[in-house]
């Protein structure tokens with residue numbers, strides 16, 4: 147187990163500087179254009195693939211870094227560049243982690259390379275769980291997967307919504323109900339291979355922020371996939387369902403919710419994205435406050451402005467510390483006895499919303515225009531309190547964990 151540290155080692159500093167260079171030189175200059183276009187920035191993803199940032203190898207290296215700081219450091223730098231473009235670069239990772247966490251070695255080896263493609267022909271992947279009537283309440287999911295034993299195929303029907311890269315992905319990972327009696331314990335994940343008949347894109351959403359990231363509905367209409375596309379395989383699923391039925395019969399003994407443990411481990415990464423956006427806005431505001439003069443002196447000479455900057459920086463540093471702690475706990479298998487993963491996401495996302503609003507205020511009229519990036523950063527920041535569990539859901543999880551109540 148690695149000791150908790152607040153200091154990046156030399157190798158991590160090198161990676162951080164390299165990522166920062168990419169964020170500053172490639173992502174940031176393209177941010178306003180792709181925000182206006184509201185399209186996936188394929189050329190930027192390709193650039194990231196060419197230098198090795200858009201690849202499973204890169205994420206695996208950061209993911210398995212025993213200090214736990216690899217992923218938060220990478221997310222913070224890329225999202226410092228621009229949240230929409232960075233999400234287009236890291237969105238595939240959400241689907242890849244779904245396969246890494248639940249797939250067999252063969253599934254990992256077959257599907258993850260197809261999610262990324264190669265630098266000359268980049269692909270993206272989508273993770274599709276949310277539905278129109280199942281957002282925070284995942285147990286209300288309706289998309290149904292039925293096994294056709296004669297053909298060894300699964301037949302999937304339903305509508306997914308809010309899928310990042312939905313419909314434009316080469317590979318979709320879809321969560322569906324296999325046993326409706328078991329609530330969220332009766333769900334399973336499936337690979338939908340490229341070109342599967344029956345999968346189509348529904349509406350593409352026009353969003354408030356992160357507009358360079360594609361978000362759409364995914365419709366599954368009798369989509370048939372081979373039995374081998376069930377993540378983890380049929381035998382493991384049957385065992386899991388049998389255990390869940392047994393527990394349900396014996397009065398629902400409280401068990402650790404595996405999905406919740408996964409969320410605790412993945413939420414700090416979203417917290418780190420929020421830290422990146424907050425830091426970006428704070429830096430613009432600090433720079434502006436030092437140079438903008440009113441009443442014959444820089445506006446930072448007013449305590450009303452300087453104290454705001456002091457609060458902004460304090461919150462950002464506090465958010466980063468919560469994120470780093472939770473990431474270290476996740477990598478080192480520490481139990482999240484106080485939902486520390488959710489805490490980090492809650493605090494960092496609320497910080498990003500607040501800090502980006504303060505940045506607009508410090509830039510005055512300029513902050514309110516698209517000539518300056520803080521307006522975009524504020525729109526982008528609003529997503530962090532919504533996806534991967536809203537702030538209310540984070541509070542619910544923290545409160546239930548503290549009180550010992552079951553989290554469904």
Ligand SMILES: Cc1cc2nc3c(=O)[nH]c(=O)nc-3n(C[C@H](O)[C@H](O)[C@H](O)COP(=O)(O)OP(=O)(O)OC[C@H]3O[C@@H](n4cnc5c(N)ncnc54)[C@H](O)[C@@H]3O)c2cc1C
Nearest residue numbers: 273274275276281282308309310361532533534535536538
């Ligand atoms: C840009 C974007 C990208 C996304 N990407 C993906 C993706 O790639 N894959 C995917 O599967 N999903 C994705 N999502 C979906 C996202 O995770 C959901 O939007 C989120 O979980 C909230 O669900 P909902 O939108 O249905 O809101 P609802 O669950 O309807 O919530 C509405 C409001 O009610 C509150 N609320 C709900 N229940 C409670 C409660 N018990 N107590 C207190 N308050 C409550 C919520 O906090 C919220 O404020 C994405 C969403 C967006 C906007």
